[in-house]
Amino acid sequence: MTAPGTAESLAAAAKERFGGLDFVITCAGFTWDVFFHRMTDEQWHAIIDVHLNGTYRVTHEAYKAMRAMAQQEREAGKTPTARKVVTVSSMSSFGNLGQANYAAAKAGIVGLTRAIALEGAMFNILANSVAYGPIDTRLTRPREEQHEQVGESQLGMPAAARAKYLSQIPMGRVGTIDEAVGPLLFLASSHANYVSGALLEVNGAAHIS
Numbered sequence: 001m002t003a004p005g006t007a008e009s010l011a012a013a014a015k016e017r018f019g020g021l022d023f024v025i026t027c028a029g030f031t032w033d034v035f036f037h038r039m040t041d042e043q044w045h046a047i048i049d050v051h052l053n054g055t056y057r058v059t060h061e062a063y064k065a066m067r068a069m070a071q072q073e074r075e076a077g078k079t080p081t082a083r084k085v086v087t088v089s090s091m092s093s094f095g096n097l098g099q100a101n102y103a104a105a106k107a108g109i110v111g112l113t114r115a116i117a118l119e120g121a122m123f124n125i126l127a128n129s130v131a132y133g134p135i136d137t138r139l140t141r142p143r144e145e146q147h148e149q150v151g152e153s154q155l156g157m158p159a160a161a162r163a164k165y166l167s168q169i170p171m172g173r174v175g176t177i178d179e180a181v182g183p184l185l186f187l188a189s190s191h192a193n194y195v196s197g198a199l200l201e202v203n204g205a206a207h208i209s
């Protein structure tokens with residue numbers, strides 16, 4: 001997601017293999033947590049680059065292709081097909097300890113997605129974001145029990161911090177990967193053809209407290 005040309009080749013491959021591009025979901029990323037006073041420029045830029053710039057790169061290429069297809073449909077006198085941009089944000093976008101870089105990137109993704117929703121509306125391009133609470137992946141599993149690393153970042157949460165975090169989730173548990181995928185499929189599907197500019201919170205009721 002950070003390499004030049006990746007987003008362009010993804011959009012081109014979709015058009016070549018499937019004859020068009022109906023939806024895009026941006027999901028790639030990792031965390032590199034540290035308290036703000038210790039955060040290095042490298043940590044800041046790495047997380048902004050993979051999450052915010054990566055989402056920009058992929059949605060930008062996809063959006064241009066979708067808009068061109070919609071324009072062709074309109075010129076042929078047809079209503080443009082509903083096409084979807086779905087981005088992945090986080091509960092951390094509202095701010096989280098040790099995640100200034102990630103919180104900023106995930107909040108930026110929400111703004112970007114809403115702007116795409118507004119500009120895309122007349123082309124029937126719908127854009128929504130999903131803000132997850134803790135989902136059971138290597139980003140949230142106890143750090144002490146796994147050895148997952150991206151670059152210098154040890155993935156996972158310290159067990160004590162994780163227990164405290166989970167105690168703030170009303171449902172009292174992490175979400176499963178299947179439970180995380182469902183909302184993405186809904187937003188990409190025709191069941192969401194009048195849902196745009198939304199931030200869907202998927203967090204075991206944590207937004208209520």
Ligand SMILES: NC(=O)c1ccc[n+]([C@@H]2O[C@H](COP(=O)([O-])OP(=O)(O)OC[C@H]3O[C@@H](n4cnc5c(N)ncnc54)[C@H](O)[C@@H]3O)[C@@H](O)[C@H]2O)c1
Pocket residue numbers: 001002026027028029030050088089090091131132133134135136137138139140
């Ligand atoms: N797990 C959670 O609790 C949680 C909560 C909120 C948001 N999210 C978000 O969900 C998304 C998926 O994370 P996950 O929890 O499934 O973690 P994960 O580590 O299982 O999946 C992330 C994927 O992104 C890929 N990736 C990382 N850097 C990349 C790069 N530079 N180029 C291409 N691919 C790259 C990884 O290879 C991996 O397949 C991320 O955007 C994450 O921020 C996760």
